[in-house]
Amino acid sequence: KAGVTQTPRYLIKTRGQQVTLSCSPISGHRSVSWYQQTPGQGLQFLFEYFSETQRNKGNFPGRFSGRQFSNSRSEMNVSTLELGDSALYLCASSPQGQGENSPLHFGNGTRLTVT
Amino acid sequence: TQLLEQSPQFLSIQEGENLTVYCNSSSVFSSLQWYRQEPGEGPVLLVTVVTGGEVKKLKRLTFQFGDARKDSSLHITAAQPGDTGLYLCAGGLGDSWGKLQFGAGTQVVVTP
Numbered sequence: 001k002a003g004v005t006q007t008p009r010y011l012i013k014t015r016g017q018q019v020t021l022s023c024s025p026i027s028g029h030r031s032v033s034w035y036q037q038t039p040g041q042g043l044q045f046l047f048e049y050f051s052e053t054q055r056n057k058g059n060f061p062g063r064f065s066g067r068q069f070s071n072s073r074s075e076m077n078v079s080t081l082e083l084g085d086s087a088l089y090l091c092a093s094s095p096q097g098q099g100e101n102s103p104l105h106f107g108n109g110t111r112l113t114v115t
Numbered sequence: 116t117q118l119l120e121q122s123p124q125f126l127s128i129q130e131g132e133n134l135t136v137y138c139n140s141s142s143v144f145s146s147l148q149w150y151r152q153e154p155g156e157g158p159v160l161l162v163t164v165v166t167g168g169e170v171k172k173l174k175r176l177t178f179q180f181g182d183a184r185k186d187s188s189l190h191i192t193a194a195q196p197g198d199t200g201l202y203l204c205a206g207g208l209g210d211s212w213g214k215l216q217f218g219a220g221t222q223v224v225v226t227p
Binding site for chain 2: 004033035042043044045048056058090092103104105106107108109
């Protein structure tokens, strides 16, 4: 069974630009979550999607947005990039997103560098 | 502000030694998970604990959830170089596990 796939693996952007990251969950998983990982803040929750609806949202500004498609694939978008947005962005999928038998499976992340 | 405090931040030990990593909070969590992350990869789930006082064993790893469901520990017996990695604890903030509160992590290095 293929794992969670994130593309691209690496991305370099300039301040003010926007970026779209993609996540393909494990087949059959309906919940997709996004996290930002930085050395200073660790892993911070961005948002979770379930059946194309945003179910939970973290404390990030509106420049961060996401969506989920009918095949459960998800994208996140960051507009007007700032230097502080440089981070590893991780996507995680699970069958239902809740319950002991529905663990999270993480992808290997997209490393975003903003210059 | 980290709801989950992990200690120590960094641990370097020799192969064969034992180690314990702690995860503490003032909040009560519905569940708590432990992950290990290696460089260039995403976190991999090791265990989930849901009941206060619960103890789970995974080969040489022993996980304990505090009675009040506010803290947890991970004990590794006879550590091996393959145990090297960033150990993260994460607390469930509600019914949805898609939204987890992570600790800052403990970097463990096991040298041969």
